[in-house]
Amino acid sequence: MDKLLQSVKIGINEKIYIKDPESTTLGRRIVEESILMINAMGFESFNFKKLGAKIKSNESSVYRYFENKHKLLLYLTSWYWGWVEYKLVFATHNIQDPEEKLKKALALVTSATKYDSDFSHINEVLLSKIVINEYSKSYLTKEVDTENKEGYFVIYKRLVNRLSTMISTVDAAYTYPSSLASTVLEGSLHQHFLKDHFASLTDCHEKGDPTNYFTELVFNSLNNKLNG
C-alpha cells in the first residue's frame, strides 16, 4: 500500500530531469505538448526548438527542464510504466487467487490504453502510442549500461518483476518467469505495432486479441505436465 501511494505521484528518478516538470506550469506544458508533438511527428523529427515555439516559450527554457530529448523520452516512458504499475497494483491487490490475479494483470498490461484522465495534462492514450513506437529507442543505445546503473529504468524493471512474481506464484516450478514476463510486456507493444503496420505478421486484429493471445501463451506454459 505504501508502494501504491508512492506510485500515485509517479516518482521518477530525479536524475532524468534537471528541474521537476511537475513543479511548474511551464514544466507541465512541456510534458503535455511534447506528448502531442512526438505522437504527431515521431521522435526523430521532434526537437526542443519546435517544442519551445509550440508552447510559446523558448528552446532555452525547455533545456532547463531536460538535458536533451533522450532524457525527455526517458521521463515520458518512465511516467507511463509508473502509471501502468499503479493501475496494476491497484487492480490486483485484493485478488486472492493467483491465477485470477495473473489473468487480471495480463489483461491490464496487454490491452490498448483507453481514455483516462486522472492526471490532467497527460494524454495517456497518446502516451501509450509513443511507448509502442518509441520505447525501444530509449534503451537501444550505447549508454544503456551507464543509464541503467543510474537507475533510469527502475520502474520498468519493477513492473517486469511484479509480473514475474505473479507467474511464479501460479507455478513455482516454471523455469522462465522473468523471460515470460519480459516477453509479455515487450511482445505486447510489438503486437500492437504489428497490428497497425504489419497486419500480416500478427493475428491480433480485434480489440481484446493481444490480451487473449498472451493470456493463452502464459497459461499454456504454466502447470503443464509436459514441462520439467
Added chain:
Amino acid sequence: MDKLLQSVKIGINEKIYIKDPESTTLGRRIVEESILMINAMGFESFNFKKLGAKIKSNESSVYRYFENKHKLLLYLTSWYWGWVEYKLVFATHNIQDPEEKLKKALALVTSATKYDSDFSHINEVLLSKIVINEYSKSYLTKEVDTENKEGYFVIYKRLVNRLSTMISTVDAAYTYPSSLASTVLEGSLHQHFLKDHFASLTDCHEKGDPTNYFTELVFNSLNNKLNG
C-alpha cells in the same frame, strides 16, 4: 529449391540502395566496414563521413551507394534476415516430421550467431549483434508504411510467414500462428539484448537458453487440450 538458390546471393530490394554494393570492391568495403563501425560505436554515432575516412575513401562516394544511413541499416538487416532465411530453408527442407522441422527452425532462429564466413566480407557475428541492437530502429519510424509498401521489409515478413506456416503445420487449430512466429523472432532478439544489459529481466543466461525457452513456449501452445 529455386527459392533457396535465389537466397544464396541474398536478393535485396533494389530500391534500398542507389548502386548495388555487391557489384564493386568499394561497395563491399562500405558494407564490411559499416558493420564493424556500427557495432563499435552504435548506429546514432555512426555516419558516412566517418565511414568514408575509415575506408580511405570519401563521404561523397558512400552517398553514391546509399541515400542515407537509414537505408544502409535496411540493407544490412535485410541481408541478415535473408541469410537466416537461407539457413532455415537449407536446414529444414529435408525434415519430414512437422514437429522436428519446427524444432530445428526455432533452434536456428533463436540461437546466438556463431562464426560463419560463407560471405567473405560480411561478419555475421557482428551483424547479428547489430540486428539485436538496432533492428527496431529500422521500422519504428514515421515512414514505415511507405517503406513497407516499397517492399523494404519483404525478407523479414517472408521469414515470419515461414515460421508461422511451420507452426500451423504442427497444429492447424492454433489461433495465433503469426503472432507466435513474430513473438519468437522479435522476442529472441529482445532476450539476447536483456541477457547482455538487463540480466534480471531474463532467465536466459546460459548458451542455449533462449532456444530452450522459446521451444517450450511454442510447443506448450500447440496441440494443447486446454485450448479451443
Added chain:
DNA sequence: TAAGTTATGATAGTATTACTATTATATTTG
C-alpha cells in the same frame, strides 16, 4: 591505343540540429 564513359576522390557549401552562453525581463518570495 585513343576517345569516351563511368567511378571515385576532393573540396566546398547549405540547412538543420543540438546544444551553450549571455543578457534582459518578468515573476515570485522574504
Added chain:
DNA sequence: CAAATATAATAGTAATACTATCATAACTTA
C-alpha cells in the same frame, strides 16, 4: 520594496546530413 529566481530572447558553435561541382583515375570499346 529588494532580492532572488524563472523565463525569454538572442547569438553563437560544432556537428550532422546532406548536395553540388569539378578533377582525376580507371576501365571499355571502337
